[in-house]
Amino acid sequence: MHSDAPLKALFEPRSVVVVGASRHPGKVGHTVLSNLVSSGYTGKILPVNPAGGDLLGLPVLRDVSELPDGPDLAVICLPREKVRPVLEALAAKSLRAAIVLAAGFKETGKDGWRLEEELARIARRRGIVLLGPNSLGLMNAPFGLNASFARACPASGNIAFFSQSGALCAAILDWAVSEDMGFSKFVSLGNKAVLSEAHMLEALGDDPDTRVILGYCESVDNGQELLSAAQRVTAKKPVVMIKAGATPAGARAASNHTGSLAGSPPAYEAAFRQAGILHAPDVESLFDLAGAFSSQPLPKGPNLVVVTNSGGPGILTADACENSRLQLMRPGAATLERLRTVLPSFASLYNPIDIIGDADAARYRATLEAVLADEMAHAVLVLLTPTSAAQIEETARAVVEASKDCGKPVFACFMGGPRVAPGRDILVEAGVPCYAFPESAVRAMEAMYAYHSWRSRAYPVEICFRRDKGKAESLLREARATGLADLSESQAMQLALAYELPVPETKFARTSDEAARIAKRIGFPVALKIASPHLVSKAAAGGVALGLSDAEAVRRAFLELTSRLARTREDVHVTGCMVQAMGPADARAVAVWMRRDQQFGPLLSFGLAGAYTDVLHDLTFRLAPLTVGDAQEMVREIKTFPLLRGVRGQKPAALGAIEDILLTVSQIAVDFPEIAEVELNPILVNEEGAVVADVKIAIA
Structure with a gap:
């Protein structure tokens, strides 16, 4: 680790304080001290215990106040209630780094969460690098440091491993000894009050002793931070991670374990892909890959x-x-x-x-x-x-x-x-x-x-499309003023036009005669869609009529749609109908969605519209902002891509037009954090181009 590394005091301390050092074998405070002594650590070890005396050949201090100023690392082996005052006292001694082993913090509920937040505030205010709480500790084998309460101590190697689960760390250490697998660094992150996966990646990415980085995570508190760190590190060395909590049952278990939200599997899948992180499906695969990358x-x-x-x-x-x-x-x-x-x-x-x-x-x-x-x-x-x-x-x-x-x-x-x-x-x-x-x-x-x-890979190319951002901001202000979470169809269409999305000409009509006049101006055939803020899917509610070829057909369809909804859906307020130019008859229907993920931000998805998505779930995902390569990959990754490429004599769809729409939605998501969801469904695409037939936008 470089001499100016931010985590040097944690990984290469000149002195280690063991607060709560114990004389009783089997106690955490005894195991930590014993591991430090037996691992070959050459720095100063300072045990602290109110009883004083000697322990494992070392003089014991009775209180933290007896410590010299400026210790590098403290391992706090105390129950939850005693950690905060001890950390305050250590901070007064200009402590640089601390490991908190105790459990019972945010994973246990509100009171534990408050205690953990207090530890994090002390650490950040006093500039202390804090690992844990609920941590097993860490090892730096090349440095001879074992600041953990693990029973097993593997050999030195070139594989670094960090984990949110301390118990998994203990099991892997025991297994690694039997397999003669060595590690450069081994870190139990615990609840990640301060230090997270992103910090570990940054530190291990610069570590000359590490050739491959492994990680186990259940949740990520700041997805963008992880994404940014991983993109820098994977340019230098491989990162292989396993994500637990990918199923509903696993997500519940992860929340109970560390008190964190597990996050959506598609968002993690997209994040790992875009950051160059190799995703291991299970622990066995994780170490299979470790063996390959570490030696070949x-x-x-x-x-x-x-x-x-x-x-x-x-x-x-x-x-x-x-x-x-x-x-x-x-x-x-x-x-x-x-x-x-x-x-x-x-x-x-x-x-x-x-x-x-x-x-x-x-x-x-x-x-x-x-x-x-x-x-x-x-x-x-x-x-x-x-x-x-x-x-x-x-x-x-x-x-x-x-x-x-x-x-x-x-x-x-x-x-x-x-x-x-x-x-x-x-x-x-x-x-x-x-x-x-x-x-x-x-x-x-x-x-x-x-x-x-x-x-x-080629250097990623990002594109910023032309847009009238001021007009879009005005539309969003207008929508917020109404107090509704969804933009009206007219507002959504106007915002799409402000970003030059290829939407067909669409006008609002309050009466059947007005609808017929608008249809004449647009040009037949046209489509009619019910205008209502209460309908999520107009087609499912029977609120759409397509291919209307003359004024009389438009009047008749208007009256049928509005009267049918009035009879069948008393909960729906109908304001009229939207009259819209029809898309190309030979088009294939695709869809683009954007939903804001709690951990990673705007998550885009793409697939063929209708049953391909609803039943087969044939979707691909990426996080915004998209690069040109991301958009190209998204279009080609779906299993039904051959239908876009053209089958049975059908001409290929204009893939570039779909990619442009994906990149534009990505830009909208980046420009407006208050936009929670965007749905373009359907997008009608043929060999000449694409038309966005329907736009839905929801704001937070």
Whole structure:
């Protein structure tokens, strides 16, 4: 960590105060002190306990007031009620950083929330870096610091991990010791009264001991802060995170656990994607990816070569590749010629390369050397099943030797149990990730390729569209003055015009004759829509008539729509009808929504209108502000995109027109934080352009 790093006092303290140090093994205060002493920490350790005396060979201070001025770090091992006065006393001693281990704060309700807010206010006012409360503590292995009450202490490594859950930290530490996995930094964030995921990302992004950053989160208090920090950090090193609380049951559990809102899964999905964070679906995947990123170079492309001594695992790998961004490349002519000289005539030379069940270590090594020399091979996966002829340990050593300094990621999958275990140990110790099954290996390689693509992407282009912001502000003031949460259809259409959205000509009519006159001016055919502030969906309420081709049809439709609503919906006040030019007849209907997420701000979604969204939930999401690339990806990500591209002789839709609408809605969301929701549904699009047929805007 750099000497001027904001969190240096937390991670590399010159002195550590243990408030509540205990003589009783098993107590938190004893475990923290014991961990500090046994971890090799070379700074000054200052235990504090009212009984005084000596503890683990260290003199014990009776009170915080006896401390010298300017301690770097204090670990407070006291019950909830005693934390606040002790933190005040430490602040008076010019403390730089503190870890609060006690639980019972905002996760327990209103009283705990107030206590936590008081701690945060003290820390911010006095410039104290505060970790917790409800924290397990932290470790900085290269520095020899274990300021936690965890029982397990893993080896030093190049993986950093932070977690909102202390219990998960304890479990992972115990597991890591059994797997011989090392960490550079290990941090339990707890309730995040001051320090959050964003602060950890910033600190670990600049940490020379850390090669890959892992995180577990249940909630994010400031989504934009996380997004901004992650975008800076992922440009330098990979960040892999798991988000808990993605289901309603999980969200409730997360709220009970830390007292925070879990947030919407689509918003997190969009945030992770736009920040370059790799999303792990489960803890096993999180550490599968950690092993890959911590030991292997990034692949420079999607081409994977599979070397196997068994056809079945090779087929499984091919299936996994087909469902990923990777592809099984055909070896080049020179590679094939070289393989023919080292493999039996009945071996399969085409990817997956099946070197037959009687393959020994020498055959594996010769095959690996041939494929690694192929310039088009970006990554190699070595599969081994424990056949009677398999030389497991020798093959593992051959893989290590062949892959050394090759500049390409090499992964292994030794399938089996006790027989292959020694080979796996050799590979992992040498830094070659070894997986139990090929699907896990493919997922890890795909994640590495995705991160390489993120690092290699073109610089994002943001566009600011022309708009009459003053007119839009006037419309919003007018809407707020009415006291209604929704803009009228006329106001919404005018705001859309102020941002040059392609809305059809639309006029309000109070009577059937006025509607007929307006229709003549607009030009037939037209559509009629009920005007009412109480209808969310006019079509669902039977309040829309389409394709009206003459004045008489307009009059008749006006009377039918208004009288029907008067009969069937007494709760709806009808003011008249909107007369609107019809969209193109051969158009496909899409929709764009914007809703403001509590954690991350404006969240845009896109999909085909109607059943595709309502029933199939075929939607894609991004956070504003959108870049041009974001808009392009959104349009192409939906499963029903082939319908926009054109099927059965249909011409492709004007994708650029849809992208322009997405970018414009993004600009509206950024310009006006008071706009809570925008819905453009339907947007009618054909090969020539797009028309926004209906606009709904809600204000906070």
